[in-house]
Each structure stands twice: as structure tokens, then as C-alpha cells.
Amino acid sequence: TVPLVKVRDLKMYFPIHAGLFRSHVGDVKAVDGVSFDIMPGETLGLVGESGCGKSTVGRAVLRLYDVTGGTIEIDGFEIAHVDRDSLRPKRPMMQMIFQDPQASLNPRMTVASIIGEPLDEHMKLSGEERLARIYELMDWVGLNREFAKRYPHEFSGGQRQRIGIARALALNPKFIVCDEPIAALDVSIQAQVVNLLEELQDRLDLTYLFISHDLSMVRHIADRVAVMYLGRIVEVASREKLFAEPLHPYTQALLSAVPEPDPESERHRKPIVLQGDVPSPANPPKGCNFSTRCPKVMDICKQQEPGVFDFGGGRQVACHLYAESMTKTAEPTGGDT
């Protein structure tokens, strides 16, 4: 199988201007050389602490930003460096579900006009066809058709997220970036929305990039997981392998803080407390990004950026600890396929 999404060496730098003349004094390297594949129908979880660059990856991959470097291929089309006009016909196939449904829905538009807006922009439908499509989308996400003439403020957070999902589905996308889609919702309805996303994935053959800081949620929904630290992916693995045996010291620390669902069957993990703060992406450490906080840091780590080591079965780790046992690779792999 060919990956639906293929990202290579993605860089997203934001310039820093300072002084009287606002001169360019450096860059915030929010994303600094990120590569991954997502197979059709797959959910890739993208995890890391806030500020690690995961949301920037999500937006950059959909070309909501002009990217600094690298390539992004979606369904065979290179979109990283095409102009806005060439991008427009590709827009329908790639959509985003935002964290805060409140902020992403226009309060002055009815549910029908919110869901219908992308249809108006990209499709020529008769009034009848348009309404039928809006109703169909509302059915898919479990919204009562009688809500079509109401406004976002009349709904609960979970219902508003359903409106956002219906809107994202309007143009039959193949690929959806879900950026913390449940983080702003009550715990009691988070599972409902996640289950809805999974149901829709099966029904509509959707491929997801699922961005979240919530590892328990990612463990539930993702097929594979990529872990980010300070603008880079440090480890990618199937969900099973990642949670059973994290290899990168940062992944180990991150997972050590997650409660085990079944303490009987899995080995006991002591929380690993990391020293210091995450360095600034405007001034990342030399060598390995994690070297200022890594409990296993070696001399080489402060000099040389680690290569990416391939363990097979879709697992890759960027860490000098594995330099001797593994061969270095430049190509990300997409699962076991």
C-alpha cells in the first residue's frame, strides 16, 4: 500500500524580530525536520507536551501556513510549495477538526449555514441537493435535523464539536487533522466524540492525524504513535509497541506518568521526573534536542544530532543509545504494510 500522507523533513520556522528597526535576529524553530507517513485508513497519533510543535505540524501539513522547508504529499499531490490557487482544488480532500468548537464556529451563522459553507465554496448544488447534503451530514454526526436553523450558542460543547465535524466532512475529505478534538470537552462526553470519530473513520475510509497531549486517549484511538519533543519526532511505533516498551528516553519519561490501565499484567513503571525545563525553540541545544534533560545523556549527545534508527515494523527512534545495534535510516516507514 502507498501512504496517503507523506511528510519529509518538514520545517516551520517563525522569524524573530527585535530592536528599533525590527530586524530579523533569529528563528523560532517550531518544527525542525519532521518526517512521517500515514497509511490510508490509519490513525497516526502525534503526542508531546504543549509547545513541542505538534499543532504547528498539523496546520503546516494542511498548508494553513507557508512552510519553511520540506515536502508534503497528500494522495500523490505535493502541496508544500504550490501557490494558493493550485492548492484550492486540493482543499476538499484535507480538513481539520479544531480543539475549541466554540471558537471555530461563527456565532452568527445557523448550523445549516455553517455546514453548508464549504459546499457553497467548492460545489455547485441546487438548493434541494444542498439541504439534503446538510441533513445527511447532520445524521452522520448524530445531530437532530431540527437543529439546522439554530445557532452555535444554543448547543453544548459536545454538540458544537459535532457541528464542526459535520462541516469538516462536507466535501468528502480523505485526510483529517484532529487537533486536540476533545480537550475542551467535559470528560463525560469525550468518549462519545472519540467513538464518533472512529465510527466515521470506518464508514468513510478516513485517515487521521490525531494530535493530543492525552496519552490515554491516543492509546485508545491511534494505530501508530509519533512522539515529539522540541520540534522533532523522537520516536514512532505501533501503539502496542510504544506503550509496552518505549525506547527513547523522552518517551519513557512521558509514558511513566501515564497510569497503567491494568497494573496486574504490565510491568510496573516508576515515574521518571525530568530535570529542568524544555529549552526554547529559538535556541535549541546543540546535538540531541533532549540532551539538556535526558537521564541517559552521553558525551556524543551534546555534539552530534542522533540519526534515526529503524527497528522494523514501523518503529523508529532518534537516539544515540541505539547507534550500535541498529542501522541508520532516512526513510520513515508506515506501519507493517
Ligand code: SF4
Ligand atoms: Fe538522551 Fe543522548 Fe538519546 Fe538524546 S541521543 S535521548 S541525549 S541518550
Ligand code: MG
Ligand atoms: Mg482507527
